[in-house]
Amino acid sequence: MEARAVKDSQTTITELMIPSYANFGGKIHGGILLSLMDKVAYVTASKHAGTYCVTVSVDKVEFLQPVEVGYLVSLKASVNYVGRSSLIVGIRVESQNVKTGETKHTNSCYFTMVAKGDDNKPMEVPKLILESEEDIKRFIEAMRMREIKEKVRDEMNDVRSVIEVANAREILKNERCTIKIRL
Ligand SMILES: CC(C)(COP(=O)(O)OP(=O)(O)OC[C@H]1O[C@@H](n2cnc3c(N)ncnc32)[C@H](O)[C@@H]1OP(=O)(O)O)[C@@H](O)C(=O)NCCC(=O)NCCS
Numbered sequence: 481m482e483a484r485a486v487k488d489s490q491t492t493i494t495e496l497m498i499p500s501y502a503n504f505g506g507k508i509h510g511g512i513l514l515s516l517m518d519k520v521a522y523v524t525a526s527k528h529a530g531t532y533c534v535t536v537s538v539d540k541v542e543f544l545q546p547v548e549v550g551y552l553v554s555l556k557a558s559v560n561y562v563g564r565s566s567l568i569v570g571i572r573v574e575s576q577n578v579k580t581g582e583t584k585h586t587n588s589c590y591f592t593m594v595a596k597g598d599d600n601k602p603m604e605v606p607k608l609i610l611e612s613e614e615d616i617k618r619f620i621e622a623m624r625m626r627e628i629k630e631k632v633r634d635e636m637n638d639v640r641s642v643i644e645v646a647n648a649r650e651i652l653k654n655e656r657c658t659i660k661i662r663l
Pocket of ligand 1: 534535536537562563564565566567592594602
């Protein structure tokens with residue numbers, strides 16, 4: 481299986497934000513943007529893998545800047561990291577006011593995708609050729625993030641197994657909730 485460079489699968493999708501994408505507040509629905517992120521992640525991952533890919537996990541999606549109707553949204557995606565069958569795709573989302581040309585960085589997020597073979601099982605993907613310092617930085621960053629996520633996942637499982645419902649009144653005394661157990 482021949483290694484592929486980051487640039488070979490880099491993908492940009494630009495879409496016009498039409499009125500039917502808006503919520504009641506007149507801004508673009510978060511779900512529309514998520515769907516576009518998923519689409520560009522799929523295109524980028526499957527170009528690298530040369531096969532069908534599925535979305536496994538999504539990290540760091542935050543909607544910090546609202547997007548307006550009539551704006552252009554561009555999603556720039558590249559493969560930052562490859563494991564055996566998984567790929568981490570980094571996506572930079574920008575919105576542009578076409579009248580003024582002003583561009584805002586809306587969000588950067590990370591999609592973990594897994595390549596699947598015809599048998600629907602995870603399939604090995606080509607190695608990634610890192611051609612710049614930026615490619616190297618992104619690969620190491622993604623590798624570290626993957627390690628941290630694995631640790632957090634283990635810790636979360638531990639937390640769930642030791643939650644003491646008996647001490648809930650004490651644990652939750654400063655929280656904005658009220659306990660009213662229905663018998
Ligand atoms: C993701 C999936 C392929 C994992 O299958 P599995 O039998 O557990 O396979 P493996 O344990 O061999 O894991 C395959 C890869 O997924 C990665 N993976 C599994 N769970 C993961 C998670 N929660 N987060 C990140 N990566 C994960 C593994 O690390 C492994 O990566 P690697 O090959 O690069 O080391 C399987 O759970 C699946 O098909 N899920 C449904 C995906 C889907 O339908 N997505 C669309 C939802 S709308």
